[in-house]
Amino acid sequence: MTANYSTILRYRTLALCGILILTACVIAQYLHAQDDIDSIIHQAEIAYLNADYETAISLYTSLINVGVKTEAVYFNLGNAYYESGDTGRGLLNFLRALEYAPRDIDINTNIALIRSRRVDVQDEVVPFTDNLTALTATTFRTNELGWMTFIAWTMWFMLASVAAIKHQWRSNLIMPLLIFGIIVLIAAILYGGRLYTERYRPAAVVVEETTPVLTGPDEQRYLKIFELHVATEVRILEENNGWIRFVLPDGRQGWIQRQSVEMV
Secondary structure (H helix, E strand, C coil): CHHHHHHHHHHHHHHHHHHHHHHHHHHHHHHHHHHHHHHHHHHHHHHHHCCCHHHHHHHHHHHHHCCCCCHHHHHHHHHHHHHCCCHHHHHHHHHHHHHHCCCCHHHHHHHHHHHHHCCCCCCCCCCHHHHHHHHHHCCCCHHHHHHHHHHHHHHHHHHHHHHHHCHHHHHHHHHHHHHHHHHHHHHHHHHHHHHHHHHHCCEEEECCCEEEEECCCCCCCCCEEEEEECCCEEEEEEEECCEEEEECCCCCEEEEEHHHEEEC
16 A cells, blocks of 8 residues: 555656646746747837838738737837838728727827828718727727626626515616616617627728729629729628628728738
């Protein structure tokens, strides 16, 4: 029994040592990777300050490609594109940064600046679901809307449960139930509208200087009806063999080549 216990204890000790060594290796690897990320960020910042926008764009893009997707990286990448004269990709990355920090003043200011200077002015958001998305885009992230809806529903459910159990409290709980019910309804509509738009009407930005809009997905068979210019924002409705059908905020639709836009 003593020998068996000593053997078990030895194996446990070895296993514990192995776990500790593995943990130390993981931590060391993480710290090394973090050092590499910090170094790339520093290099990108220096390149940007030296007006070497091409290098800054390459470095920030490399960070995104390895999973470093933050509002700061997208914001700085947008600035680099904008300063290099690429307003389409500048707006694209500001919009991506907005998804992480919808209340950031600098991000919203830069978006408003490009929107005011682009050729295709877009003011109205006509479709109902797009209106709901626009209403909350600069206020809440999608997951924040989801949590708000869940919390409001939980509060309403708790109050309803109390009212069902405590009959003598029902008259006092009518108004709180009504208020939270309205909050749940509004939050659910906003959250549902955001989810629907992101899933079935994803946003995209035109990145070509000009792109012809056709009545169908073929240059030889369909007519050109108008043009879109760089930094125009569209909603994608469907894709077909390298072409996309889009809709503008004013309701106009058409087909353009997939390569002329990038998804937000």
